[in-house]
Amino acid sequence: MSAPTAPTLAEVVDLLHGWYPPDTADSWDAVGLVAGDPADVVRRVLFAVDPSPEVALEAVEWGADLLVTHHPLFLSGVHGVAATTPKGRTLHTLLTGGCALLGAHTNADQAVAGVSESLGLALGLGDLAPIVAAPGSDATGTGRVGTVAPTTLRAFAEHVAAVLPATAHGVRVSGDPDRPVRRVAVCGGAGDFLLDGLVGSDVDVYLTSDLRHHRAGEFREHDGPALVDVAHWAAEWTWLPVVRDRLADAMGDRVEARVSTRCTDPWSFRVDRPPVERSTTP
Numbered sequence: 001m002s003a004p005t006a007p008t009l010a011e012v013v014d015l016l017h018g019w020y021p022p023d024t025a026d027s028w029d030a031v032g033l034v035a036g037d038p039a040d041v042v043r044r045v046l047f048a049v050d051p052s053p054e055v056a057l058e059a060v061e062w063g064a065d066l067l068v069t070h071h072p073l074f075l076s077g078v079h080g081v082a083a084t085t086p087k088g089r090t091l092h093t094l095l096t097g098g099c100a101l102l103g104a105h106t107n108a109d110q111a112v113a114g115v116s117e118s119l120g121l122a123l124g125l126g127d128l129a130p131i132v133a134a135p136g137s138d139a140t141g142t143g144r145v146g147t148v149a150p151t152t153l154r155a156f157a158e159h160v161a162a163v164l165p166a167t168a169h170g171v172r173v174s175g176d177p178d179r180p181v182r183r184v185a186v187c188g189g190a191g192d193f194l195l196d197g198l199v200g201s202d203v204d205v206y207l208t209s210d211l212r213h214h215r216a217g218e219f220r221e222h223d224g225p226a227l228v229d230v231a232h233w234a235a236e237w238t239w240l241p242v243v244r245d246r247l248a249d250a251m252g253d254r255v256e257a258r259v260s261t262r263c264t265d266p267w268s269f270r271v272d273r274p275p276v277e278r279s280t281t282p
């Protein structure tokens with residue numbers, strides 16, 4: 001029995017770009033192949049959220065030929081990639097270790113089996129549809145809305161905390177804990193840009209990341225959906241097993257695909273105020 005023929009980098013890139021077309025990315029975004037020779041052979045692919053120096057090292061130490069990340073390494077103009085900066089260090093580690101780098105960012109957000117859909121599926125939402133459908137499509141688009149079996153806001157938040165990978169950020173909730181929850185909207189990444197469209201909708205709770213005081217507070221003044229704020233890394237990580245399985249299904253044993261479980265959320269730990277001793281004056 002002969003060993004399966006490993007694909008070229010070009011073949012793997014074509015496959016990923018077929019699922020997550022680069023021309024569906026936002027105009028400000030930078031997606032696609034960042035480093036690597038399309039003619040090289042790819043035997044191992046590592047999927048991660050962030051192209052941090054530590055993730056690059058993990059990829060090379062495992063012997064990956066391709067690192068696929070959700071976040072871009074470069075988004076603005078660069079005038080050098082010396083290993084004296086963190087981004088330069090990432091690139092040097094990958095290139096000297098023979099590992100290519102590909103980014104799938106906003107093109108992966110909107111797609112079927114993309115980031116927001118993966119987040120919805122990880123949370124067990126049924127009947128998923130985009131919050132804002134892409135023109136001419138009812139399957140792709142921004143965010144996802146779906147249904148869960150009737151529950152309460154507190155129970156839903158506990159479910160979210162149990163299902164997503166653990167982070168120091170945890171799960172923050174705005175709303176009455178006993179509020180009934182049935183319709184759930186989600187958006188991977190920083191989803192405050194969808195808040196205005198969800199005011200007055202039939203959604204019971206909106207889950208996203210990076211919500212801030214004023215936008216969250218003003219949204220809640222409308223007495224509309226409750227809010228659940230989760231770690232940006234944790235929400236987007238849910239896409240990685242989905243795309244890994246997709247690649248494994250398409251390539252069989254021609255490639256070995258793995259998901260990085262290294263938490264690259266920037267928040268390391270949190271401290272709560274110690275409980276204040278109540279004075280017990282009779």
Ligand SMILES: [Zn+2]
Pocket residue numbers: 071188189190232236
């Ligand atoms: Zn993100």
